[in-house]
Amino acid sequence: MQVHRHLFERIISKENLFTAWEEFRKGKQGRKDVQEFERKLEQNLFRLHRGLVAGTYRHQPYSAFIICDPKQRRIHKATVRDRILHHAVFTVLNPIFEPAFIAHSFSCRKGKGTHKAVDALDRMLRSVSRNGTRPCFGLKCDIHQFFASVDHDILLGILEKRLKDEKTIALLLPIRSFLKEHLHLDLHPHKVTLRKYRQGIDFLGYVLLPHHRVLRTKARRRIVRKLGERITAHKAGLLTEESVEQSLQSYLGVLSHANCYRLSQDFQNQCWFLLQE
Structure with missing residues (x-):
């Protein structure tokens, strides 16, 4: 196992912090906190750099809020400054740990994602069931409050095997310090299902x-609802027809990964009809 040293200087370098900013700001330019940070961008990034060099940097508290899309979730968000540092850490550490991840981990990884995860499961099911000719079952599980349940001592132990850099380890400690620590992970009692392949x-x-x-079905209903909301916004003069068309094409892209030709045609026809009213 390769051991990595002297990473802290790479993480906190001005070049890496500015690169982290560019990655962080993608798709967020319209958000108020991002705009406020950008107004004094160089001043803010240089202050962050000086704090990291001097050892006076402290991770600020997370803000919590609730979203409902589609179900209610409690989200914790770090400040813009701290999220930029998260990106800076990721830029340096990801190439070290990425090769060690299992092939079938698809979330938040370049070249992976939802659709490739579905394709991978599809291949597994077809292989095990011999193309649907043999019984096959799918067990679906969910870790109960995964991020809030990770044992930090075990996690840091894994990191320290590869990272022989005390300053880098110290930098990682506060990033998730707001989480409540538990001794082990548990399966969510209401999110364990076992189904036959032929049942879906x-x-x-x-x-x-x-x-x-x-x-x-829930995904289809959500698309119908959101597309309807955008068409309504367009009629109220809040969105351009081009913006509605972009949303439609995005949803059609989702449908293209399933056998939904007729549904795709219905969406296009309904969208065209509503826009012409």
Whole structure:
């Protein structure tokens, strides 16, 4: 196992902090806190750099808020300054740990994602079931409050095996310090299901069956609702027709990963009809 040293200087370098800013700001230019930070960008980044060099940097508290899309979730968000540092840490550490991740971990990884995860499960199901000719079951589980349940001592132990850099380890300690620590991980008692392949395996917005793949009913309803909301906003003069068309194409892209040709045609026809009213 390769051991890495002297990473702290690379993480906190001005070049890396500015690169982290560019990555962080993508898709967030319209947010108030991002705009406020950008007004004094160089001043803010240089202050962050000086604090890291001097050892006076302290991670600020997370703000909590609730979102409902589609179900209610409690989200914790760090400040812009701290999220930029998160990106800076990721830029340096990700190439070290990425090769060690299992191939079937698809979330938040370059070249992976939802649709490739669904494709991978589809291949597994077809292989095990011999293309639907043999019984096959899918067990779906969810870790109960995963991030809030990670044992930090174990996590740091894993990191320290590869990172022989005390300053880098010290930098990682406060990033998740707001989380409540537990001794172990537990399966969510209400999120464990076992289904036969021929009944359909519900996974990441799609339902996989032996010879086809369809969109989950909730996902379809959500698309209909959101597309309707955007069309209503367009009629109220709040969105351009081009913006509505972009949303439609995005949803059609989601449908293209399933056997949903007729549904795609229905969406396009309904969208065109509503825009012409």
